[in-house]
Amino acid sequence: MKYWNLKKINQIALEKTGIIPRSMSRLFSQFKQNLNPNSELEMLEELKVSRYQTLASIKYVLFLLIIPLIINQLSKTFILDPFINSIWNNNQSDLFINESQEERAFAELQRFEEKLHFEVLIGKLDDHVNITNRMKDKALEIAIRYNNESANAIKNILADFISIIIFLSILIISKRQFSILKSFINQSIYELSDTAKAFLIILFTDIFVGFHSPHGWEIIMEAILRHFGLPENRDFIFIFISTFPVVLDTVFKYWIFRYLNKISPSAVATYHNMNE
Known part of the structure; x- marks a missing residue:
């Protein structure tokens, strides 16, 4: 099972868009298959291939997600934690790694003082x-917490860098599994109904480039900057959320025009009707 029919598994992933929409070509292929006297055996074989493809894809996705996360936590706990803490606590005189931390610490201390006077x-x-x-x-208490936050930011940078290297190494080494996963994703998307495709398109665009998306991008950017110990510059965040969603929306519309319109024109028509 491990090495058989890889060509058939990758068939969907390697299909190219042409003049005839892929949905029409698949309809003709299905009609031709129904006239084939050996169609039952081929359908049974395709069912086995589909089952193997699904299981292999799920295992591969779990492997891609779990292994980098485990290595991230292990490296941070057993290697980076004692090493960074020793260097940071012994050689670093400043508690704060950026001005944003300092502002948050002073604001918290000021609120505490005002609370005491009020009580x-x-x-x-x-x-x-x-x-x-x-x-x-x-x-x-605030100094200890922000000192640990500064040290954790350095650990996050190094641990995430290690995780990215592991993730890319897995992708490079396991090209066959990646090809199976790509074929599985393509097949799963193409087998959706036109209404389901249009619904997912609208959901994706409204979340990432919709009217309320800037608030979400602002929260995400603040979390990312704080995770890596970078200053939470408001100007940078506002410039990002005013340009990146626009670029993403442009790329998405180009994808609809260039690829989806050829693969599934009925889904594009349904999308436009639902979006009006």
């Missing part, structure tokens, strides 16, 4: 409570 004014805390000592304890 004293409303009688929740006694007047003799030493606010200065409470502020020192809070400042120390």
